[in-house]
Amino acid sequence: MKTIKRIYLGLILLFLYIPIAVLIIQSFNAGESRAKWEGFSFIWYGKLFEDPNIMNALWITVSIAVLAALFSTILGTLAAIGIHAMRKRPQALMLTLNNIPMTMPDIVTGISLMLLFIFTKVERGYVTMLLAHITFDVPYVILSVMPKLQQMNKNSYEAALDLGATPMYALFHVILPEVMPGVITGAMLAFTLSLDDFTISYFTTSPLVQNLSTLIYSQARKGIKPTMNALSALMFVVLLVLLLLVNKRTDKQEQ
């Protein structure tokens, strides 16, 4: 049974990772074409660091993803806690509103936000892109935290208050520790979505402030350069290693 379980997990992970492996292998191809293998080489990695466009876009992408994840996690966690305690009607309303950014096709969200910024005469750029990213990240945070709240004992917060805790204290010491895994999941989802978004970014920023996705999509017409594969591979490995290290440390601490 145990082996079957492991094989099953292994197969699913294989399914998720084969395309990634293909991407990484392609980044070592000496030739430019996706179709033909022309020998092993690091040239695309070299070219990567010489391209100011890419380096600039990298910085924008990562900083936006981190900031958006951070703000949306704070906003979303608080919101989830609040919504969870609401009475039925306002709760239903909030949850419906919360689902809207997920139901709207990206292009509609992107264009409607663009219109909002134009009508309010806010100059589009880094800040507007960040605001848009937070907007589409929060619903995922809320949906990650919610199930945890439902699992929690409903009365523990009130009990803490009765015992003399301030609401802040109760929030940090009673609720948060219970829902932490959901919060972390939410933060990860937010970071991921933000890293990956193209459409909404495209319409909420000015073409002077480009992130990696918009850069990659604009390359599509002439053919995406393997430098992009190289960059993705590099980012992927760095982030993965970082994550596993952090994970290992927390594991040790828990033990």
Next chain:
Amino acid sequence: MKKKTLIIALAVLAAVAVAAVVLILNRGGEKKPTGQVVNVYNWYDYMDEEVFDLFEEETGIHVNKMYFTTNEDMMVQVRVSPGAYDLVFPSDYCVERMISENMLAEINFDNVPNFSNVSKDLVNPDYDPENKYSVPFMWGTVGILYNTTMVDEPVDSWGILWDEKYADNIIMLDSIRDTMGVALKYLGYSMNTREVSELKAATDKLIEQKPLVKAYYVDETKDKMVAGEAALAVVYSGDALYAIEKNEDLAYVVPKEGSNVWIDPMVIPATAKNKENAEKLIDFLCRPDIAKKNCEYIWYSSPNAAAIELMGEDYTENATINPSEEVIANCEFFHDIPDNFLTIYNSFWSQVKNAR
């Protein structure tokens, strides 16, 4: 437990600090007050960017580079961000629309003496009949790219795209005007027809063809052809050159029924803030040595007669990049379709795309 609160507080502080730094850096980057600039909005990798460095060296004007993904995106951005762009590279049919919507500024050709280098055939094009708003940058055709190892017969007609021998081996363009245009040309109609019955005939022809089609792609076609995934594909000549360079078995032909010839011109939006700098850049790009440099970099057909002379046989002997006059005479420019007729067009294309 106190520690956790502290950590969270620190994290928030750090985030605010990062935000502040980013904000300052970002605004510093946007507002470069130093000297002259020109804001260029172009396709990615559609220019040898060394050219911009040379331009800055010679004139002291700094080039801000921005890129768009499709003509449609570009139109949206130019509409909603007036003043952000000084020089834009749309496709020809978009220029016609931009002119009709008063989105473009008239170019002062006194500032563009090198315009005299442009081939006379390409002056006063259909989309800009008095040549007041645009200067051609590159041009090309639409035709069939085929793999000579899979296609034995000579390819000279669009008809081969309806041959059942090549079922599941044909790639069409996922682009309304181009693909409807192919069917219209094959049926002997104009690509710019306003006859609903002709459009209907073309639509039926495309629906009839659909079971034979492997896929409708735009950007992916060239790599697919290089990889030998299909025998025949409808492509732009620029993509054809790219693919032929990577796979010698491929060949390109403009069918005898005629096809589309397109130009990517340079235009200045009416709201441009640095119009004179944009004109200087246009002039610079029309200089024979610079036009040659660009042409050799992106390898599309050059509208610059003087540059072609400089390039010599490499250019003139290549039939894909330099099609004969008979071929060109057979081809049509796309005209912009007015909105209400475009609605009809869209309906037909939607019928093709959703035919099951």
Next chain:
Amino acid sequence: MTDFHVPVWGYWMMGLGFAAFVALLISYIHKNRGFRRPIFASPYVLWIIVFTVIPCLLVAYFSFTDPQGNFTFDNFKNFWDSNFNARKAMDPELIRQYEDMGLTLNDLGLSRDSINIDTLVFSLWMAFLCTVICLLLGYPAAHIMADREFKLGPTLVILFIVPMWMNFLLRTIAMMSLLEDNGLINSVLEMIGVGRQKLLNNLAAVQLGMVYNFLPFMVFPIYNVLNKMDYKLSEAAMDLGCDKWQTFYKVTLPLSVPGVVSGITMVFMPAVTTFYISRLLGGGKVQLFGDLIEAKFLSTSLNEWNVGSALSLIMMILILASLGLLRKVDPEGEGGGIV
């Protein structure tokens, strides 16, 4: 609207304003014993009004107006009959001319056509399939990883999300090159003697791409809930004589419903509006509703924006209504108001 823009200090003021609001709130929360938890949601309420409700109203405005800004229902009529606007664009005089030539609207291919509705139904079907497959694949995976005896679980669950750190377009292209006629999978198939198969440009490929993209959104919430579940409950059930399957069916499954509902929401809703996947892996031979809407917004003519807005509004209402219905069916809900 050219020269109006927010000055640098404007951003600072806005940021400070929001920070002050939050600080005020925090101090209020801190002091006020009788404080009720819903206040925690207030920053997001503010946010949702500005960045969701107002943009939504903009979409609604577009869907009820024509390009000149006049009120109209035509965009919705066009949803019912995808040739409606095309017929409207035709000069009545012209239609008469064609009729004189013996060509009816039907001959011209402009009679009523239900493309939009068919596409919507088809997209809902694809999203439904995708959700079911993700659930069937994801639940066991989450269950295995949440097993307390499986030490690698917490690490492995992270591996589910990591693939998404690579750009979506690059990933989908990689998937495409795997499935190509001369791709890796086909080479392997040929080697083991199965022979080359057509793997790309069909519905299965589109479905594969969708599952590939959305699976993590199913695994995560389920894992979270299972992981936090009191394992003593299932031990107790075992002690009381339940076998493995009964324990699962009677204890684990009901308790994991909140996670499942979260997962279904996170997969189904974005899946309905998927685009691009169908274009790359389906070879552009089939359109999903997301593709349809995208095409409307990326037309050179601004007219189509109104039609596109109407389409997305219809879809949004449809999905939200069906989720609302789910809540009605299951009021206290193990789903407990997640949806």
